Amino acid sequence: MTSEARSDGIKNWKEAYEKGRLACASGDLHEASMAIETAIRLNPNAFELHHDLGVVFFQQNSYHQALTCFRSAIALNPRKYQAWFNGANALCAMHCYQEAIPWYRKAIELNPSFAEAHYNLANTYKALDAPHEAILHYRRAMDIDPNMPEALNNIGTLLLGCGELIDARECFQRALASDANYTQASYNLSLTLNRLGRPEEAIAFVDRCLGLYPEHGEGLALRVSLLQQVCDWPALADAGARLDRQTDEQLRLGQRPSESPFLNFTRSDDPERNLLIGKAWSDWLLKHANHSRSNFGFSHRPQATRRIKIAYLSERFRNAATAHLASGVFGRHDRNRFEIYAYSWGQDDGSVYRRKIEQGVDHFIDIRNISDAEAAQRIHADGIQILVDMMGWMHGHRMGIAARRPAPVQINYLGYPASTGTPFIDYLIADRIIIPYEMRQYFSEKVVWLPDCYQPNDPETPIDPRPCSRIEFGLPENGVIFCSFNTDYKIEPGAFACWMRILRAVPGSVLWLLVRSQQARENLIRSAGSLGIAPTRLVFASPLPKAKHLARLKLADIALDTLTVNGHTTTTDALLAGVPVVTCQGRHFASRVAGSILSAIRMPDLVAADMESYVQMAITLASEAHLLDEVRARLANNKTNAPLFDIDRYVRNLEAAYDNVWKTCVTEKFQRA
Incomplete structure (x- = not known):
């Protein structure tokens, strides 16, 4: 026994350890860590001391110290699954998701019936934007413990993100059957029903969500959107005022508003407010994506290519309004000057619009089943020089792709009629009416003005020749x-x-x-x-x-x-x-x-x-x-x-804009470098 131990009045390591356990149980984490550290000095080779000190540090949000303790515990006894599991939790708390995966897998190897490890591993894959691996481990967790409404809810969220609306709805319904007061499942079911085109049913579930948790920000925003859709203007006036107050407070606190940039511009024609909300969402996205430690900072070098590589990025290369407008553009690009790519994450609906776009580009790449980081890597590997995002913050967006800056020039085009508010979108295609010169201050992007209308309009859109009667x-x-x-x-x-x-x-x-x-x-x-x-x-x-x-x-x-x-x-x-x-x-x-x-x-x-x-x-x-x-x-x-x-005139004007921004990029970025 050391003199230091005797001066604390502690006779042996077990007494110190017990003191630490009691302090931890009473919530005195500082006293708990001191007592367990004393126990370790007295008995440095006890697994449980290092492990439990790691747990105390974790509860104090001292994740690096916690991880050191779990490593020490594993060195003493690598067969204890708890240390691997808690070490993984510490890595996730530090946003080291990729590093956490083998730790969770080791815990599962040591204890195959450990449902919580499967669940947390699924959460880790979800944070890494790997939905299929996440769904697999949520389901394995539920095989072990069927009473896990959280797993059902998370599976539903991932399916919703993949566009599997019917399966997502079933997951949320099952989660609510297991726990009728599950607020987030009520919200998610409302969101799914809305996307299925059933706003009346959706309102019932978002009201249920807000009844359980009146301060649910996303629930309030969704309710406003649903009330817009059913034209319930008296209720909308009250809900909209509440949402405005909530948004003001979130902006004041530097938080991402619950109201999406898309919802905001449908309610407010104030371009300054539209921009503020876009910037807040952009800040959150960049912070979140950085936490995932995915590949940022792609290097861009001038390429001696005969043709400029242009990539269009959208979920709506299908029977959707954007495709109705733009389907005539892709095939008209001058192939002597441009090589055209399309990256799509929307469903292949077999429509004439889908086929026309597929046939109109040089390369059509389906990115539905890969993460934002993987999609960005693919775009960069393909040598794309101008990435044209056609979604912005619209429903179903994947702004996380452009956020990784896979291309040296990135453009906001057609699909999103507002500023994205992001630092990673360089330009916005506009005209002098939608953005007069004096309004450019409300756009984070540099404005590229086309000489006529910014919107392409396909003159080949077929009209049924059969006569109609009133x-x-x-x-x-x-x-x-x-x-x-x-x-x-x-x-x-x-x-x-x-x-x-x-x-x-x-x-x-x-x-x-x-x-x-x-x-x-x-x-x-x-x-x-x-x-x-x-x-x-x-x-x-x-x-x-x-x-x-x-x-x-x-x-x-x-x-x-x-x-x-x-x-x-x-x-x-x-x-x-x-x-x-x-x-x-x-x-x-x-x-x-x-x-x-x-x-x-x-x-x-x-x-x-x-x-x-x-x-x-x-x-x-x-x-x-x-x-x-x-x-x-x-x-x-x-x-x-x-x-x-005049679609041919339009495409020539658009190509001139692409030429100009590329020349600017070469001059400002590459030659200066």
């Missing part, structure tokens, strides 16, 4: 047909009130809408009634294949645009069908798109400066047949000679 689609045989086929979340009370004013001023007119849910229809009818408009003056359309939809669209007289988020593809569709679109120019990117489109078809007179002008313009066109006839005739003529549908 009766076929429940429309009155006489009277003006206004339409707005923008998706339901874009319909907002201010725009709707304008539409009802227009209907009141144009006797016999109807408004033709396309909304997904019965609840949205009922809420719109109720809102119309409160504004003095009979239910019969709202006509609801059902989804149709694109060619048939464009054919029926010809029955409309005037398209009324939504305001905070304009019609993008929807505006193009109306013009393709020969239907003039009336819009109102807003303050941010998403609310200026229709103005850009109309200017590119040389009809800027249909862009109102304010909502009152918007209402009066629609009323005048509907009330004066000769004016409407003149506008429709001008539209028919301009479709063939204005820039909007």
Whole structure:
């Protein structure tokens, strides 16, 4: 016994160890560590002393010291699975996920029935963005211990991320059957039902989530999104105000807001706020991705290639709005100057859009089943010089790929009508209407202005040649047909009130809408009634294949645009069908798109400066047949000679932009280096 031990009044190592155990049980971790360290000095070869000191250090968040203790314990007895398991936990706490894997595997080798080790190993693979390995070990944990709703929830989360919505839904339902008060499973089931296009059911589960945990930030944001979709504006006003207060507080604290950048720009046309939320999400992503210790810092060197390698990155190379617009671009690139890649993580839906894109690029690579880090490595290995991200922060994004900067030039293009707020996206493709020069301060990217419209529009979009009748689609045989086929979340009370004013001023007119849910229809009818408009003056359309939809669209007289988020593809569709679109120019990117489109078809007179002008313009066109006839005739003529549908001109302009940013990169990055 040392004099130091005697001065503490401790007679032997067992007494010191017991003192440490009691202190740990009472929560006095400092006293516990001191006592167990004393025990180790008295008996340095006892496994349990080193192991338990590691546990105390872990509880004190001293993970490096904890790991040292677990290593010492393993050196004394490598057959004790607990030390391997807890050492792995310490490595994960330090975000050393890759290093933790063999430790968990050793614990499982020593104790094959150790469900918690399988569960934590699955969490580690999840943190490393390796969903298939994670799912495997969650399921092995559940084979050992079937009562693990957390494992079911996590499997569902991974399946949801892979787009396996039906299987994800089943996992969340099973988790709730096991634990009816499982808040996160209620939220995740709501999220899944929303993506399955069932917002009414989704609202029930997000309300259940918020009932269990009213401060669930993502739950509140999801509820706002769902209320937008079902057009429940009284409830939305209250939920939106709560979400704004929550977002303000999160920004003040330097946290990532629960509200996504996408949700924010659908609710707010304040470009400064849009940018702040994008930056906050970007900061969180970079911090999270750095924690995973995946490959950052790819080296980029000038390559003596005959052609510039351009890669388009998207989930929506399928029957989706972005593909409807852009499918005609890929195959028109000049193959003497550019080599075109497409990296896709969306489902192969077998659509004509998917096939057209596959055939229009030189290389089509499916990255659904690899992680963001692996995808970035593949892009870098392929020698991509310009990476064109077509998703931004949209639902289903994989911004973690671009965050790793696999290409020397990275561009935000088409799919996301706002700034990403990130330092790793260098440029944004725009035009002078959606981003006037004085608005560039609200974009983290350098703005590249195309000379006409930033949006490609495919003139080869087929329209079903078979004639349609008003009766076929429940429309009155006489009277003006206004339409707005923008998706339901874009319909907002201010725009709707304008539409009802227009209907009141144009006797016999109807408004033709396309909304997904019965609840949205009922809420719109109720809102119309409160504004003095009979239910019969709202006509609801059902989804149709694109060619048939464009054919029926010809029955409309005037398209009324939504305001905070304009019609993008929807505006193009109306013009393709020969239907003039009336819009109102807003303050941010998403609310200026229709103005850009109309200017590119040389009809800027249909862009109102304010909502009152918007209402009066629609009323005048509907009330004066000769004016409407003149506008429709001008539209028919301009479709063939204005820039909007000149896809070859568009591609040449886009290629000039790519040339310029690449030359800038070579000059500023490579030559300077």
